[in-house]
Amino acid sequence: MKEDETPGTIERRADAAARELVDVADGIDRVMGDRELYGRMLRRFRKDYSGGDQPIRTALASGDRALAHRLSHTLKGAAGMIGARQLHHAASALETALRTSSGDEFACLNALTPALSAVMTVLDHLLSDAAPGPASAAEPQASIADPALLAQLLDLLMSGDGAAIDLLDDSEAGLRTILGDAQFEEVAAAANEFDYDRALGALRRPAQAG
Incomplete structure (x- = not known):
């Protein structure tokens, strides 16, 4: 499949x-x-x-x-x-x-x-019949607006992993491109307060980039 x-x-x-x-x-x-x-x-x-x-x-x-x-x-x-x-x-x-x-x-x-x-x-x-997903290892060389950045961020936030903060810092430009400035700032602010649930909530809304 x-x-x-x-x-x-x-x-x-x-x-x-x-x-x-x-x-x-x-x-x-x-x-x-x-x-x-x-x-x-x-x-x-x-x-x-x-x-x-x-x-x-x-x-x-x-x-x-x-x-x-x-x-x-x-x-x-x-x-x-x-x-x-x-x-x-x-x-x-x-x-x-x-x-x-x-x-x-x-x-x-x-x-x-x-x-x-x-x-x-x-x-x-x-x-039950679904193909396994791609490995969740970090890919720091992803292109600036690679949607995989968002997948990686979601994985980290769902796990309550503090590496989400590092990803937000290291890939800020790409994530800003995907999410837009306002949404990125809200996600980053929540993550930096270790409120991963609020950060996940901010990602539920459609991105405002453009």
Whole structure:
């Protein structure tokens, strides 16, 4: 199967039951219509969360609330980017419970567990015949307005990786060309405050370059 057939396969497989859990059309919208990039994001999500909620559960059990909060925050942003609304809400509730020490942390985590499991099942269905995506290694020599820069930035932000800040600095000219000055500034400001969820949110809007 050719790689450029993958997005079509994903969309064709997204029946009503799947769309209830992962809104493919919404996810594609969030990456400005780049269907191949969206396919990459789904594969990345499936890989990153192959262990389910265990990392968050382990952090909570060991008393590392800061780590549990960071993991839930990252999951919330990643779920939002792929259009997994129910999971996004569950992760948001857990993040809030951890931030406010409401005492509902384990109840929220227990509610998140089946939501994440259901999304992973949908991704297995959507991606079962999909060709593997390109390697996510950095490509610092990319041309000034190479759209791959945006894919790389999204990967880093979804992972909560501080290398996103380096990419914004090193590839500023190219990313400004793709996003436009105002959108680039908003993304960069959020990333430099380590608010990767807000930075991802800024990338959901259509670029204003031109």
